[in-house]
Amino acid sequence: MKALFTLAALVVAFAAQAQTATPRIDKREQRQEDRIQQGAASGTLTARETQRLEKEQAHIDKMQDRAAADGQVTQKERAKITAAQNEAKRDIRRKKHNRRNAG
16 A cells, blocks of 8 residues: 555655656757857857857746645747747857957
8 A cells, every 4th residue: 555655745746847848948948058059169259248148048937946845847938938039049149150259
């Protein structure tokens, strides 16, 4: 009986995690952060551009945290996060290729 209860608790915990899991969003977020760091290191991003892009990434992090706070990330919430990531992607590219250099 105790094993059955433990198994049921694990199934419920796994189901809750599956609803809030956002591996595609997380992976994309990491790639964007890596691109920002690479741009800052190579000098293609100024300090101010880097700061603004990092602030934009922090905003996306907060969006994701709020979406997962209730235990489930809905399709609508995922769409909003994806749209914010698309905008961040464009901003990163624009700022890295705007011919302003850190040095």
